Amino acid sequence: xxxxxxxxxxxxxxxxxxxxxxxxxxxxxxxxxxxxxxxxxxxxxxxxxxxxxxxxxxxxxxxxxxxxxxxxxxxxxxxxxxxxxxxxxxxxxxxxxxxxxxxxxxxxxxxxxxxxxxxxxxxxxxxxxxxxxxxxxxxxxxxxxxxxxxxxxxxxxxxxxxxxxxxxxxxxxxxxxxxxxxxxxxxxxxxxxxxxxxxxxxxxxxxxxxxxxxxxxxxxxxxxxxxxxxxxxxxxxxxxxxxxxxxxxxxxxxxxxxxxxxxxxxxxxxxxxxxxxxxxxxxxxxxxxxxxxxxxxxxxxxxxxxxxxxxxxxxxxxxxxx
Numbered sequence: 001x002x003x004x005x006x007x008x009x010x011x012x013x014x015x016x017x018x019x020x021x022x023x024x025x026x027x028x029x030x031x032x033x034x035x036x037x038x039x040x041x042x043x044x045x046x047x048x049x050x051x052x053x054x055x056x057x058x059x060x061x062x063x064x065x066x067x068x069x070x071x072x073x074x075x076x077x078x079x080x081x082x083x084x085x086x087x088x089x090x091x092x093x094x095x096x097x098x099x100x101x102x103x104x105x106x107x108x109x110x111x112x113x114x115x116x117x118x119x120x121x122x123x124x125x126x127x128x129x130x131x132x133x134x135x136x137x138x139x140x141x142x143x144x145x146x147x148x149x150x151x152x153x154x155x156x157x158x159x160x161x162x163x164x165x166x167x168x169x170x171x172x173x174x175x176x177x178x179x180x181x182x183x184x185x186x187x188x189x190x191x192x193x194x195x196x197x198x199x200x201x202x203x204x205x206x207x208x209x210x211x212x213x214x215x216x217x218x219x220x221x222x223x224x225x226x227x228x229x230x231x232x233x234x235x236x237x238x239x240x241x242x243x244x245x246x247x248x249x250x251x252x253x254x255x256x257x258x259x260x261x262x263x264x265x266x267x268x269x270x271x272x273x274x275x276x277x278x279x280x281x282x283x284x285x286x287x288x289x290x291x292x293x294x295x296x297x298x299x300x301x302x303x304x305x306x307x308x309x310x311x312x313x314x315x316x317x318x319x320x321x322x
Contacts (some may be wrong), residue, residue, distance in 0.1 A: 006311035009158060010319075013122070017159070018186065020054060020055050021054040021055060022052075022054070022094065024054050024055075024086065025050075025051040025052075025054040025055030025057075025060070026051070026052050026055070026141040027050040028048070028051035028054070029048065029059075029060055029063070031044075031047045031049040032044045032047035032051060032063060032067070033063070034246070035047060035235070036063075036067060036070075036085065041070050041071050041073060043065060045067040045068060045071055046065065046068050048060055048063050048064040048067055049064055054062060056085060058069070058087055058101055059097075059101070060090055061083055061084050061087065061159045062080070062081075062084045062101050062104060062105060063078060064080055065077050065079075065080025065081045065083075065084060065105065065108070065266070066108070068080055069108060069112060072153070072154060072155075073153040073154075074112050074115055074116045074117070074151075074154060074177065075110060075116050075152050075153045077108070077152055078109065078112060078113070078116050078151055080153075081105040081106075081108050081112075082105075082109065082110045084101055084102070084104075084105040085105050085106060085109075085125060086258050086276040088101045088102045088105075089102070093320075101205075105225050111265070114177075114178055115177045115178050116152075116177075117151070117152055117153075117154055117175040117176065117177060117178060117179045117180065118149040118150055118151050118152065118179075118181075119134065119136065119140050119150060119152050119157055119173070119175065119178045119179075119180070119181055119182075120147060120148065120149045120150075120180065120183070121134060121145070121146055121147075121159065121162075121182075121183055121185065122146065122147055122183065122185065123143075123146045123147075123184075123185045124184060124185075126187050127161070127187045127188065129163045129184060129187075130163070130164070130186065131163045131164045132161065132162070132188075133161070133162050133163070134146070134159070134160070134161045134164045134185060135159070135160050136152070136157050136158070137152075137157055137158055137161050138175070141159075149180055152175060153251070154175055154176055154177050155174065155175065155176060156172050156173070156174050157173050157174075158170070158171075158172045158309045159171050159172070159173065159183055159185075161185045161188060162188075163188050164188065165190060165192060166190060166191060166192055166244050167188055167189045167190070167191050169185060169188055171295075175257045175280055181228035182189050193233070199285055222292075225302045225303070225305050226302070226303055228302050230299065230303060231299070232295050232298050232302060233295065233296050233299025233300060233303070234299070235298060235299075236291070236292045236293065236294065236295020236296035236297070236298070237292065237301055239288045239289070239291045239292030240288070240289060240292030240293065240296070241292070242288045242292070243283075243284070243285045243288035243290075243291075243292055244285070244289070244290030246281045246282070246284040246285035247281070247282070247285035247289065249251040249277075249285075250280075250281035250282035250283040250285055271285060
């Protein structure tokens with residue numbers, strides 16, 4: 001009986017005994033019978049369960065077990081029938097009624113026994129850390145039940161494993177009638193970072209480690225070079241613009257000089273002056289264009305050299321999951 005209660009999560013012993021209310025219990029019992037006749041199985045089971053809670057009785061317990069079977073909750077029905085047989089033997093009511101309840105309960109037990117699914121939860125030694133708690137559908141599965149095939153109702157069973165300082169493990173299994181399934185709980189991964197990650201985080205907070213100055217200096221050096229490179233590049237582009245202007249001016253002055261002096265030697269009043277202006281503009285264009293091109297090239301070099309150093313990420317820890 002103790003095992004059956006552990007399997008199905010009956011926790012009446014952990015809670016205070018509710019006050020008896022025979023009148024309400026009888027009304028709920030009659031309502032449950034009516035609902036069963038109307039085909040409202042779930043509502044009928046709820047009425048029988050509350051009636052049994054308010055005033056426990058063998059007849060109500062049998063009705064509840066029959067209702068659970070009709071509802072498809074075979075393990076719950078199995079527990080109810082087992083309770084009917086036990087309590088009826090210990091009761092002092094009418095022998096005929098007691099024997100009839102036992103007969104009905106045993107018949108249904110024999111009919112559903114092979115249909116009740118069971119679940120085996122295996123917890124290997126590597127998973128058994130301090131404070132480990134395992135539950136199935138919210139009901140505890142303590143160490144004494146590990147590795148034991150326990151009856152469960154057909155349907156989904158949610159298994160959760162927890163431990164202090166560890167990541168929870170969740171898995172949901174679906175069991176059909178007559179099926180037995182085994183689930184092994186894997187080791188729970190730590191929730192705290194690995195030792196190397198903790199050391200790195202501490203070093204980053206408290207101060208640079210032995211290799212940190214080089215990285216820090218490189219980062220500061222890069223942060224200076226990039227804006228300098230941009231500035232030099234902008235000045236180079238400006239010089240190219242100035243050189244282009246004077247190049248165009250030199251060409252224009254040469255054209256004016258040739259127009260003023262169509263013959264050589266030049267004897268016109270403005271020809272020699274225009275030629276001198278053209279030569280001066282050409283020299284300025286040559287110097288500024290060369291300086292501008294060099295400035296742009298230097299700016300690109302400084303900008304690229306100032307790129308921040310790449311950091312290789314640490315490999316993340318591997319956590320078990322279903």
